[in-house]
Amino acid sequence: xxxxxxxxxxxxxxxxxxxxxxxxxxxxxxxxxxxxxxxxxxxxxxxxxxxxxxxxxxxxxxxxxxxxxxxxxxxxxxxxxxxxxxxxxxxxxxxxxxxxxxxxxxxxxxxxxxxxxxxxxxxxxxxxxxxxxxxxxxxxxxxxxxxxxxxxxxxxxxxxxxxxxxxxxxxxxxxxxxxxxxxxxxxxxxxxxxxxxxxxxxxxxxxxxxxxxxxxxxxxxxxxxxxxxxxxxxxxxxxxxxxxxxxxxxxxxxxxxxxxxxxxxxxxxxxxxxxxxxxxxxxxxxxxxxxxxxxxxxxxxxxxxxxxxxxxxxxxxxxxxxxxxxxxxxxxxxxxxxxxxxxxxxxxxxxxxxxxxxxxxxxxxxxxxxxxxxxxxxxxxxxxxxxxxxxxxxxxxx
Ligand code: APR
Numbered sequence: 001x002x003x004x005x006x007x008x009x010x011x012x013x014x015x016x017x018x019x020x021x022x023x024x025x026x027x028x029x030x031x032x033x034x035x036x037x038x039x040x041x042x043x044x045x046x047x048x049x050x051x052x053x054x055x056x057x058x059x060x061x062x063x064x065x066x067x068x069x070x071x072x073x074x075x076x077x078x079x080x081x082x083x084x085x086x087x088x089x090x091x092x093x094x095x096x097x098x099x100x101x102x103x104x105x106x107x108x109x110x111x112x113x114x115x116x117x118x119x120x121x122x123x124x125x126x127x128x129x130x131x132x133x134x135x136x137x138x139x140x141x142x143x144x145x146x147x148x149x150x151x152x153x154x155x156x157x158x159x160x161x162x163x164x165x166x167x168x169x170x171x172x173x174x175x176x177x178x179x180x181x182x183x184x185x186x187x188x189x190x191x192x193x194x195x196x197x198x199x200x201x202x203x204x205x206x207x208x209x210x211x212x213x214x215x216x217x218x219x220x221x222x223x224x225x226x227x228x229x230x231x232x233x234x235x236x237x238x239x240x241x242x243x244x245x246x247x248x249x250x251x252x253x254x255x256x257x258x259x260x261x262x263x264x265x266x267x268x269x270x271x272x273x274x275x276x277x278x279x280x281x282x283x284x285x286x287x288x289x290x291x292x293x294x295x296x297x298x299x300x301x302x303x304x305x306x307x308x309x310x311x312x313x314x315x316x317x318x319x320x321x322x323x324x325x326x327x328x329x330x331x332x333x334x335x336x337x338x339x340x341x342x343x344x345x346x347x348x349x350x351x352x353x354x355x356x357x358x359x360x361x362x363x364x365x366x367x368x369x370x371x372x373x374x375x376x377x378x379x380x381x382x383x384x385x386x387x388x389x390x391x392x393x394x395x396x397x398x
Contacts, residue, residue, distance in 0.1 A: 005154045009035040009124075010323055012143045012158035014131045014171050016045055018107060019291030019308040020164030021114035021125075025065050026316040028123060032323055035156055036118075037145050039130035039165075046115070049195050049268050050107040052220055053078075053302035055393035056100040058309040067113050075105035076219055081391060082206030083378050085371055089208075089255040090378035092387055100392045106220045107305050129154070131170045134161055137285035159286070160319055164312075166292040172279055175289075180281030187274035187353060188360050189213070191228040191299060192235055194245060198264030200225045207300070207356050208253045209370060214300075214356045215252035217261065225262070228299075230357050235271055242266050274298040274357075276350050278342055282311075283334045290315045295342045300356060301349030306393055310341045317398045341394050348390040 016038035080091040128148040143156040163171025200219035208215045213230035277296035282289040291308035321327040355373040376383035
């Protein structure tokens with residue numbers, strides 16, 4: 001018996017970020033019902049500015065599940081990646097023999113595309129619904145949540161729960177400490193990110209190592225730039241005027257060519273700590289984690305969203321076999337399959353962080369080690385192949 005405070009579905013998905021939305025889409029196209037519970041408002045979710053570099057596998061997955069129409073129209077393909085250090089810039093080819101390449105397309109657009117598709121099909125995303133706890137993970141799961149506008153407790157009964165609620169979500173805590181090993185690395189710096197209505201300049205993009213700190217120049221579209229400055233973890237955004245931000249970016253990207261960035265109104269600013277995190281237990285009873293709920297990569301590898309896509313492909317297949325064939329063959333392998341992509345991807349993202357940032361008290365010797373690493377990636381055949389394969393990402397096993 002269902003009433004307005006209690007509903008039933010096959011898969012309860014916690015979180016309307018890329019992981020939760022993509023999972024719901026894949027399940028839907030395979031005839032499996034789900035309900036997404038999202039604690040933030042629709043407007044908040046759509047406004048969040050996040051990652052923007054997609055591996056070929058992520059692009060192909062979005063197209064495969066009918067969410068690639070605007071992506072194909074508006075995304076920007078990359079032929080090479082630019083690395084700068086010691087005042088010089090280097091182009092590193094990132095297209096492989098199979099034509100795999102990186103593509104820029106903002107995560108906010110992916111989230112919007114998936115939300116609009118779900119709404120067009122009249123399927124439920126419950127916004128402003130904060131999940132408080134989950135019961136019955138070993139028999140009949142119930143997700144208890146509170147809808148912000150009235151604070152009324154509600155229950156979503158489901159056959160399986162997908163914890164796609166990010167690093168600060170509620171689901172990971174439902175795996176007992178005795179059953180999970182977590183690994184965390186906090187970096188002693190943060191990224192101060194800006195979004196600007198300034199056309200990206202092709203001559204200035206990618207990552208710059210500089211003695212003043214790392215800087216990143218990237219495009220969100222042909223008219224919008226997304227740039228970052230390495231700052232201290234406790235950096236106060238109010239301490240820099242827009243002009244000072246642009247001046248600092250130009251200093252860090254200076255390669256002697258005199259070329260400066262295009263400037264324009266800065267429409268969004270944010271500061272994010274850099275950390276690497278892996279939870280080695282991603283399934284407990286009928287709860288399956290995917291995306292940032294089980295891993296965090298420092299943004300220097302541009303891998304967070306791409307890792308989430310890989311997790312979701314495995315989770316969707318695992319749930320389809322369980323629900324449609326009563327086949328639990330992937331349940332016991334779920335953790336192993338996810339970790340086979342997570343750890344190498346976390347390692348790559350941390351390698352990029354350690355080669356590109358200035359660390360407190362760094363010695364000249366350590367700086368030379370960074371130069372050598374960057375030079376190997378940019379100017380040696382083996383280094384270029386390693387960099388290209390790492391940036392293009394591991395192939396999907398499922
Ligand atoms: N109840 C309901 N929703 C929740 C709860 C909760 N208790 N806790 C968190 N959420 C929601 C958040 O509001 C967010 O919308 O879960 C969603 C998690 O989305 P993301 O954090 O975007 O995580 P994920 O979908 O795994 O995508 C990973 O997002 O954060 C970036 O860099 C990351 O690019 C990567 C991508």
